[in-house]
Amino acid sequence: MAPKPCALCTVNPAAIVRPKDRSALCKPCFFNVFETEIHHTITSTNLFARGERIAIGASGGKDSTVLASVLKTLNERYDYGVELILLSIDEGIKGYRDDSLETVKRNAKEYGMELTILGYKELYGWTMDQVVEQVGKKGNCTYCGVFRRQALDRGAAKLGVKHVVTGHNADDVAETVLMNLLRGDLPRLSRTTSIVTSTPSSVASSSPTDPASHTNIKRSKPLKYAYEKEIVLYALHKNLTYFSTECIYSPEAFRGSARALIKNLERVRPSAILDVVRSGEDMAKLCPGSDEGCGGACGSSTSAIPMAEEEEGGCGSSNGRNAGSEMANMDRQLAQNEAAVENELEVEITFHGRDGTQQKIKKQPKKIKGQAAASVPRKAVTKQVMGKCKKCGYLSSQEVCKACTLLEGLNKNRPKNHIEVGYDAEPENHVRDLAGQVKGLEVGSG
Amino acid sequence: MAWRCTLHLRNHLNALITHFHLQPRFTFHNKMPGKHVDQALEQPCRRCKDVSAVLVVRSEPLCRECFFKYVHTKAIKRLESFRVRNANPNHQRTLLLPLSFGVSSVSLLHILDRQLKTQMSKTGRTGFAIHVVHIQIPGDESIITVDELLSKAKEAYPDFKYTSLALHDVFRLTSDATLNDLCPKTNHSETASPPEKLAALINSLTSATARADVLSTLSTRLTVEHAKTSGCEGILWGDTTTKLAEKTLSETAKGRGFSLPWQISDGESPHGVTFNYPMRDVLKKELVSYVDLVGSPVSDLICEPSAIRQASMSSKNTTIDDLMSKYFEEVETNFPSIVSNVVRTTGKLEAVSAPASAPRCDLCSMPVSDGRFGIHGWGGDQQESAERIAIASGPQLCYGCSRSIPQPSK
Numbered sequence: 001m002a003p004k005p006c007a008l009c010t011v012n013p014a015a016i017v018r019p020k021d022r023s024a025l026c027k028p029c030f031f032n033v034f035e036t037e038i039h040h041t042i043t044s045t046n047l048f049a050r051g052e053r054i055a056i057g058a059s060g061g062k063d064s065t066v067l068a069s070v071l072k073t074l075n076e077r078y079d080y081g082v083e084l085i086l087l088s089i090d091e092g093i094k095g096y097r098d099d100s101l102e103t104v105k106r107n108a109k110e111y112g113m114e115l116t117i118l119g120y121k122e123l124y125g126w127t128m129d130q131v132v133e134q135v136g137k138k139g140n141c142t143y144c145g146v147f148r149r150q151a152l153d154r155g156a157a158k159l160g161v162k163h164v165v166t167g168h169n170a171d172d173v174a175e176t177v178l179m180n181l182l183r184g185d186l187p188r189l190s191r192t193t194s195i196v197t198s199t200p201s202s203v204a205s206s207s208p209t210d211p212a213s214h215t216n217i218k219r220s221k222p223l224k225y226a227y228e229k230e231i232v233l234y235a236l237h238k239n240l241t242y243f244s245t246e247c248i249y250s251p252e253a254f255r256g257s258a259r260a261l262i263k264n265l266e267r268v269r270p271s272a273i274l275d276v277v278r279s280g281e282d283m284a285k286l287c288p289g290s291d292e293g294c295g296g297a298c299g300s301s302t303s304a305i306p307m308a309e310e311e312e313g314g315c316g317s318s319n320g321r322n323a324g325s326e327m328a329n330m331d332r333q334l335a336q337n338e339a340a341v342e343n344e345l346e347v348e349i350t351f352h353g354r355d356g357t358q359q360k361i362k363k364q365p366k367k368i369k370g371q372a373a374a375s376v377p378r379k380a381v382t383k384q385v386m387g388k389c390k391k392c393g394y395l396s397s398q399e400v401c402k403a404c405t406l407l408e409g410l411n412k413n414r415p416k417n418h419i420e421v422g423y424d425a426e427p428e429n430h431v432r433d434l435a436g437q438v439k440g441l442e443v444g445s446g
Numbered sequence: 447m448a449w450r451c452t453l454h455l456r457n458h459l460n461a462l463i464t465h466f467h468l469q470p471r472f473t474f475h476n477k478m479p480g481k482h483v484d485q486a487l488e489q490p491c492r493r494c495k496d497v498s499a500v501l502v503v504r505s506e507p508l509c510r511e512c513f514f515k516y517v518h519t520k521a522i523k524r525l526e527s528f529r530v531r532n533a534n535p536n537h538q539r540t541l542l543l544p545l546s547f548g549v550s551s552v553s554l555l556h557i558l559d560r561q562l563k564t565q566m567s568k569t570g571r572t573g574f575a576i577h578v579v580h581i582q583i584p585g586d587e588s589i590i591t592v593d594e595l596l597s598k599a600k601e602a603y604p605d606f607k608y609t610s611l612a613l614h615d616v617f618r619l620t621s622d623a624t625l626n627d628l629c630p631k632t633n634h635s636e637t638a639s640p641p642e643k644l645a646a647l648i649n650s651l652t653s654a655t656a657r658a659d660v661l662s663t664l665s666t667r668l669t670v671e672h673a674k675t676s677g678c679e680g681i682l683w684g685d686t687t688t689k690l691a692e693k694t695l696s697e698t699a700k701g702r703g704f705s706l707p708w709q710i711s712d713g714e715s716p717h718g719v720t721f722n723y724p725m726r727d728v729l730k731k732e733l734v735s736y737v738d739l740v741g742s743p744v745s746d747l748i749c750e751p752s753a754i755r756q757a758s759m760s761s762k763n764t765t766i767d768d769l770m771s772k773y774f775e776e777v778e779t780n781f782p783s784i785v786s787n788v789v790r791t792t793g794k795l796e797a798v799s800a801p802a803s804a805p806r807c808d809l810c811s812m813p814v815s816d817g818r819f820g821i822h823g824w825g826g827d828q829q830e831s832a833e834r835i836a837i838a839s840g841p842q843l844c845y846g847c848s849r850s851i852p853q854p855s856k
């Protein structure tokens with residue numbers, strides 16, 4: 001029996017069933033379609049500017065490896081005229097990054113791209129090993145997560161690069177949409193659907209004279225519409241070297257739950273991943289106070305919050321909690337809110353949201369003390385006001401960004417030789433943050 | 447080691463999770479009304495403190511009467527604007543209740559009957575009148591049972607006016623011809639009867655998800671059309687919190703995020719009648735207990751194909767709606783407040799104000815205010831624009847409906 005011919009060229013035998021639409025294609029046609037779609041994403045959103053220097057956030061994993069390979073191909077084929085470099089972050093955990101950094105080094109050589117590896121040590125003055133030594137194993141997830149979120153931007157600033165691209169794919173975006181519906185977070189839902197997640201408009205005004213400022217870094221995800229399965233197929237058939245690690249920890253419960261749903265949806269209807277992304281973009285426009293023109297559907301739209309403050313996919317947000325506690329905590333918290341409303345015994349208390357913004361919510365006081373609150377019983381969707389961290393200049397919803405707050409705590413307790421004078425923070429709050437209890441509730445004085 | 451979890455490692459594709467992530471370790475069995483009797487019996491009702499509780503509702507042990515009051519109050523609170531004092535004595539307000547013989551619509555029927563009787567006994571008149579409509583969907587093999595159920599309902603609640611419609615009536619009742627244009631053309635298209643049209647349309651669809659989607663969309667349209675032609679100012683949908691949460695996620699998954707505010711909010715709909723969801727604050731599992739405890743006549747009117755549905759979960763016939771209903775069944779058991787929060791959150795989405803002249807989808811009739819019909823012309827669309835122009839002449843379908851009824855592109 002002769003194999004089926006490729007649906008596109010009708011000449012070669014089909015070798016790949018496209019996960020996106022189940023069409024049967026030959027290898028060259030699959031490569032071509034996959035690359036052309038990413039080209040389409042880049043051009044239709046005016047993502048790149050000629051002469052731009054762009055850092056690819058490279059972890060050695062499949063997404064960033066495929067991103068680097070495809071961008072190199074497209075830059076040559078369509079003459080984007082951009083300079084691509086690789087930027088890797090080394091957390092400073094002995095032995096941990098060895099394999100993946102080797103992978104990145106090999107890729108750099110293969111693609112002829114400049115590679116910079118920046119360690120937490122250079123960026124923050126601390127390696128993760130040193131952090132663990134200082135704070136113990138319990139709270140260090142918070143540090144690594146917060147540091148990692150800013151690391152690419154800080155690294156790019158060090159290199160004088162204004163644009164960082166990451167390997168987030170359609171599955172990641174779809175997952176984030178469902179996750180934020182499940183935890184009731186519309187602002188985050190609308191932000192994470194944009195393809196570009198910084199404010200180019202503020203670039204010019206914020207600090208044109210300081211090339212090292214990392215508030216000006218544009219973040220984007222050219223693989224936003226690419227299916228994870230197709231990324232894997234592309235890497236496989238192109239024989240790309242990537243380092244695949246399975247995270248040994250379960251992702252936080254909401255993300256895990258959303259991820260499982262996405263996988264099931266994909267089996268029932270392959271277009272569902274793309275359809276969720278589309279819904280997310282459309283819903284972003286319906287969010288109260290939304291000023292997003294098109295949720296990323298056109299090139300001009302960007303989100304006002306740096307992606308580095310978001311949890312954007314991956315397993316990097318479990319904070320050492322067990323997977324169930326996050327949903328259980330939120331459920332309990334919401335139930336208390338409901339009961340409080342029912343009983344009309346409402347007392348205003350101050351709620352420290354997961355993003356650090358303070359919000360007033362109504363709550364019954366007695367049960368709440370000392371209890372970890374779940375993320376988001378928000379009465380109304382609050383619009384966050386972004387300012388700059390007064391220590392490092394990073395875009396932050398608080399006066400001092402999370403990384404600086406954590407660093408301050410670390411530096412304060414650094415044995416003898418190195419003492420930094422802190423600004424007038426309230427240590428109690430930060431200690432709570434350090435302990436990974438960012439979501440603690442306190443009964444306010446008012 | 448614990449800190450590894452924050453390193454940015456992506457799951458390899460091989461680690462595809464094929465089942466739901468909600469593991470038994472976070473179950474709280476004591477919150478399930480279904481398992482009420484054993485635990486609740488020992489304690490007194492927390493509200494009246496008089497009788498012993500028969501079940502635990504949102505961690506409150508309640509007796510039978512207090513539980514009924516709890517359910518009734520939640521529903522009636524949603525109908526504030528239909529109180530007697532708001533009624534114009536010269537003009538009876540009429541509302542349409544679509545009755546599917548599921549737990550929710552039957553419970554709502556019962557509660558409304560009680561409410562109208564209460565109004566009558568207190569004031570000598572009622573705030574509104576109810577028309578009941580049942581829509582027969584092809585594939586429900588139990589038409590005989592339906593007739594039986596309808597006559598039982600009339601007997602138990604004789605104050606309402608009842609109508610039974612077949613889904614294909616939608617081709618007869620809808621005023622615009624566009625719906626007919628969606629049916630595949632055959633030799634005798636011109637003379638095809640409504641049942642033939644419906645069968646041709648459904649048979650042309652290639653997936654279970656598409657068939658279920660089109661059937662329920664048509665059913666909504668027929669309900670709306672019937673409401674208008676029978677002089678009802680609004681529709682009282684039976685959807686529970688759980689159902690609305692399911693709808694939120696499944697419509698999101700079907701690419702209808704744009705129309706969510708119109709699909710799950712109380713008030714003015716884009717269809718010219720109001721949509722009301724009196725059961726929106728009651729969980730599905732609570733209504734199941736309610737039906738259990740009320741017993742006859744409510745329980746005699748229930749005909750839900752839930753058991754059959756479950757059996758086919760892993761098969762090719764699974765639909766996106768099935769997937770979401772299975773999912774929220776689990777979430778509701780373990781984290782009921784998260785279910786309510788999904789609905790509350792979606793309720794904050796602001797509907798685009800759509801002028802009557804806004805272009806509408808030929809199938810679901812939702813306004814597509816930016817005129818972005820079809821699956822093309824957005825960031826996730828990788829086709830070139832030539833195709834888009836070719837389509838402009840055919841039926842105009844919103845993104846979600848285009849996924850269910852793909853249009854030939856050339």
Ligand SMILES: [Zn+2]
Binds near residue numbers: 007008010012026029
């Ligand atoms: Zn081919």
Ligand SMILES: [Zn+2]
Binds near residue numbers: 393394400402
């Ligand atoms: Zn800072």
Ligand SMILES: [Zn+2]
Binds near residue numbers: 492493496497
């Ligand atoms: Zn009682």
Ligand SMILES: [Zn+2]
Binds near residue numbers: 808809811812845
């Ligand atoms: Zn539609």
